[in-house]
Amino acid sequence: MTHSKGPARARAAGAKRQRLVEAAADVVHRQGAERTTIADIARAAEVPVGNVYYYFKTKDELVAAALSEHERHLDLLVGDLSRLPGPRERLKGLVEGWVAQRDLAVRYGCPTGTLAAELGKRDQGGLDVEAGRVVRLLLTWVESQFRELGQPEPEGLALTLVGAYQGMSLLANALRDPAVMEREGARLIAWIDSLETG
Template sequence: MTDSKDSEDSEPARSAPAGGKRQRLTTATARVLHEQGVERTTIADIARAADVPTGNVYYYFKTKDELIEAALSEHTGNLATLTARLDRLPDPRARLKALIGGWVDQKDITARHGCPMGTLAVELDKRYEDGLDVTAGQVVRQLLEWVEEQYRQLGATDPEGLALTLVAAYQGMSLLSNALRDPEIMTREGARLIRELEALTVV
């Protein structure tokens, strides 16, 4: 999304999400929070991105916090859809490689805005206690548990530790790519993670 606050950005405005108004608002919230952060984002920004009159937003969501909660549910649903699709691959190693490949495919967006869930989780942690920050952490845990299960199916030693290492590597390369505005960090680190995965010996 491009507005007066971001007129210096050359990225073209994205079209509004399709679907019913509530779903459009939910999808738009997840995207705008990723692009602008919680502090900068207003309900008017979200309404504009969803192509919904600002006054209509309150019919579906009474507060900005409710919109954030809906965006977290959107992330949860997107992750569930992704892992369900990856689960159709016959081999857990192939599933993990496809997961890494998906991260790399998002390199340009990551270099611009960071990891969608990682950046949101950090920001919410500074604003809330035992609320939305905990919900954000649960989405990250959902990813960790799926990755751990892949390593377990592979027969790898310490699947929990390997899952932590892989997800931490993703967060680290996302952070550096964003901080340095260098999408190729994602490419290089993704290739390294795949090489390590291919070299992993299992029982």
């Protein structure tokens, strides 16, 4: 009896590609897009560098894949937060999640925010627009929570909350102080608690 090796081979290729995507997100976050090489990503994914080109022709394609991985993580986070009973709890859960990542933020900053800032300095490529799209997904979700809470101007409140996160992440990184995230996260949670339900 003959069995086709096609499905197994396709699964292995898919797993290898996913390892490369996850490695790209991690290495680009730690080193920045400009300093990262295809060889760095191949090494982190434990994939021979020559095999990378089967999946991604250029480093920019890998950076785009890293952004798609950020989006996948955001989707997972939003899915988890959606299980909480109400918008106030979801917003506070979001802040608690940010604070839980304080050691990573101290070392490397916000994964999407730092990448968006770096890509925004490029003259071309369109990756800056893609990074902005991922940030916009978070803003849109946060806005929907403020809207469900009955708050006036939910878009402005979303900008305030996400902007506060970017600021505390940047300051924690610049000062190498995780307590910045802890203190500012506590302030954000108290602020969310103080909002009247509309």
